[in-house]
Amino acid sequence: MADVPRGNRPLSPHLQVYRLPLTAITSIMTRGTGQGILPGLLLVVWWLVAAGTSDAAFATADWFLRSWLGWLILLGSTWSLWFHFLAGLRHLWYDSGRGLEIDQGRTLSIVIIVGSVVLALLTVILMLV
Numbered sequence: 001m002a003d004v005p006r007g008n009r010p011l012s013p014h015l016q017v018y019r020l021p022l023t024a025i026t027s028i029m030t031r032g033t034g035q036g037i038l039p040g041l042l043l044v045v046w047w048l049v050a051a052g053t054s055d056a057a058f059a060t061a062d063w064f065l066r067s068w069l070g071w072l073i074l075l076g077s078t079w080s081l082w083f084h085f086l087a088g089l090r091h092l093w094y095d096s097g098r099g100l101e102i103d104q105g106r107t108l109s110i111v112i113i114v115g116s117v118v119l120a121l122l123t124v125i126l127m128l129v
Contacts, residue, residue, distance in 0.1 A: 023105040026112055030087040033080035040077020043070060078123050083116035 020028075043065060050061035064070050090108050093099045099108055 021102075021106070022109040026087060026109040030084060030091075033084040033087070036080030037077055037084060039073050040080075043073055043077075075120070075124060079116055079120040082119040082123070083112065086112045086115050086119075 047058075047061045047065055050057040065074070090099070090112060093108070099105060
């Protein structure tokens with residue numbers, strides 16, 4: 001058995017051979033977006049604490065939140081929040097025993113991705129108006 005030619009192929013599937021399904025990718029992203037909510041939350045808490053502390057502290061926190069980096073962090077956290085929320089709804093749907101077919105899972109993953117982008121953009125538009 002040791003002299004069987006195996007060719008030039010890997011012994012087990014890995015990232016060059018195996019492609020993760022979209023449902024697995026969105027599941028992994030759900031864990032990442034759970035962590036992605038934290039920077040925006042910390043910025044908002046800093047802003048609120050600074051508002052109750054002094055005018056100088058509030059001016060500093062408000063300047064940072066209105067800077068391009070603050071907006072970028074808040075935009076990313078907003079998208080993370082919506083993605084995590086929609087993925088949580090999908091998880092509840094799965095827990096009820098529905099949506100477990102491969103095609104349904106893929107469709108729900110696409111809905112989560114598109115829905116999170118649309119809801120994040122709507123949130124930003126509503127905040128700017």
